[in-house]
Amino acid sequence: MKKNLTLLCIAVCSYGIAQAQIENGTILIGGEIFVSNVKDTYPPGFQNTNAKANYTQINITPGLAVKDNSVLGINFNYTFSNQTNVYLDDQYGTLKENNYSPGLFFRHYKKLFKDFYFFGDVTGNYIYGTLSLKDTSGIKTVSGKTNGAQIVFTPGFSYKVFKRWFIELSFPNILGAAYQSTKVNDMHGVSSEKRFLFLSNLNGVSSAFLGVGFKYFIPGKKSD
Numbered sequence: 001m002k003k004n005l006t007l008l009c010i011a012v013c014s015y016g017i018a019q020a021q022i023e024n025g026t027i028l029i030g031g032e033i034f035v036s037n038v039k040d041t042y043p044p045g046f047q048n049t050n051a052k053a054n055y056t057q058i059n060i061t062p063g064l065a066v067k068d069n070s071v072l073g074i075n076f077n078y079t080f081s082n083q084t085n086v087y088l089d090d091q092y093g094t095l096k097e098n099n100y101s102p103g104l105f106f107r108h109y110k111k112l113f114k115d116f117y118f119f120g121d122v123t124g125n126y127i128y129g130t131l132s133l134k135d136t137s138g139i140k141t142v143s144g145k146t147n148g149a150q151i152v153f154t155p156g157f158s159y160k161v162f163k164r165w166f167i168e169l170s171f172p173n174i175l176g177a178a179y180q181s182t183k184v185n186d187m188h189g190v191s192s193e194k195r196f197l198f199l200s201n202l203n204g205v206s207s208a209f210l211g212v213g214f215k216y217f218i219p220g221k222k223s224d
Contacts, residue, residue, distance in 0.1 A: 022065045022068065022069055022070075022071065022109060022217065023065065023068055023219070023220055024065055024066065024067050024068055024220060025064070025065060025220025026064070026065040026217055026218065026219055026220045027062070027063070027064055027065075027217070027218040027220075028061070028062065028063040028064070028065070028071055028073065028215050028216070028217055028218075029062050029215070029216045029218070030060075030061055030062075030166075030168075030213060030214050030215035030216060031058065031059050031060045031061055031213055031214065032057075032058075032059045032061070032168065032170060032172075032211045032212065032213030033056070033057070033058050033059075033211065033212060033213065034055070034056070034057040034058075034059075034172050034210070034211035035054075035055065035056050035057075036054075036055045036210075037052070037053070037054055037055075038052070038053040038054075038055070039051070039052055039053075050085060051083060051084065051085045051086050051087070052083070052084050052085060053081060053082070053083040053084075053086075054081065054082045054083075055079065055080070055081045056079070056080045056081075057077065057078070057079040057080075057172070057211075058077070058078045058079075059075060059076070059077050059213070060075075060076040061073055061074070061075050061076075061105060061213075062074055063105070063107070065220070069108055069109045069110070070106070070107070070108050070109075071105075071106070071107045071108075071109075072104070072105070072106050073104070073105050073107070074102070074103075074104060074105075075101075075102070075103045075104060075105045075123050075125060076101075076102055077099075077100070077101035077102070077103070077125055078098075078099070078100055078101075079097075079098070079099040079101070079129075080096075080097070080098055080099075081095075081096070081097045082094070082095075082096050083095040083096075083097075086133075088133055088142065091133075091135055091141065092135070092136055093133045093134050093135040093136060093141065093142075094133070094134050095131065095132070095133045095142075096131065096132050096133075097129055097130070097131045098129060098130050098131075099127055099128070099129035099146070100127075100128050100129065101125035101126060101127045101128070101150075102125065102126055103123055103124050103125030103126060104123070104124055105121055105122065105123040105124075106121070106122050106123075107119055107120070107121040107122075108120055109158065115159060115160035116157070116158075116159050116160075117157065117158040117159070117166075118155070118156075118157055118158075119155070119156055119157070119158055119168075120153065120154075120155050121153070121154040121155070121156070121170070122151065122152070122153055122154075123151070123152055123154065124149070124150070124151045125149065125150050125151075125152075126148075126149055127146065127147065127148040127149060127150060127178070127180065128145075128146070128147055129145065129146035129147075130143075130144070130145055130146070131143065131144045131145075131146070131184075132144075133186075141186060141187060142184060142185070142186040143184070143185050143186075144182055144183055144184035144185060145182070145183050146180055146181070146182045146183075147180070147181050148178060148179045148180035148181055149178065149179055150176060150177065150178035150179070150199065151176055151177060151178075152172070152173045152174075152175070152176030152199060153173075153174055153175045153176060154170050154171065154172045154173060154174060154211075155170070155171055155174060156168055156169055156170030156171060156211075157169050157170075158215065164216055164217045164218070164219075165214065165215075165216055165217075166214065166215045166216075166217070167212070167213075167214055168211075168212070168213040168214065168215060169210070169211070169212060170210075170211040170212075170213065171201065171210065171211070172201065172211050173199050173200070173201050174200065174201055175199070175200055176198075176199035176200070177196070177197065177198055177199060178196070178197045178199055179194075179195075179196050179197075180194070180195055180197065181193075181194045182194075182195075
């Protein structure tokens, strides 16, 4: 299903009609929320066989149309994850992560037909995060911090529901890349790790696959 949706997004992107939706100087105020639930199965030999993860991501995205249909803006991102029955550091427990990611985004809109649009969004973020693991008795055994950066591409659709209000459906992190530096304090002491990641919702690395958001448009001088 994910591959079919991706092919649909690519096809729509190449179809766009050259009609201006957002005139130069228009201000956009809005945000998105992404929620997903993931289940994982450990291979035979593990004491517990199933793990669950809940992800919630919230974006606040004010922006300015720098030319017709093209918006440059600021992205404030917060992501929370709660993973239960996870196997980490030779033990089972509950892993909680909080990530804060300020950054910039560039978005381009294409009008498909009346009040319905396709958009492509490229966002670059700085990442700061914390993590903690509690064992099955509730004792905190692992803590850590993460720093890094990422760039991701998110396609989606936008529909005008009122004069200046648009509701949006997006497919976050279809493609992207990230660099992370993590420092962890556990029973073995302090350790650090640096890694480069390829991000894609097509292979399950990214946390959320469907997002719902809104945009409120404040017209510029030339807009009605």
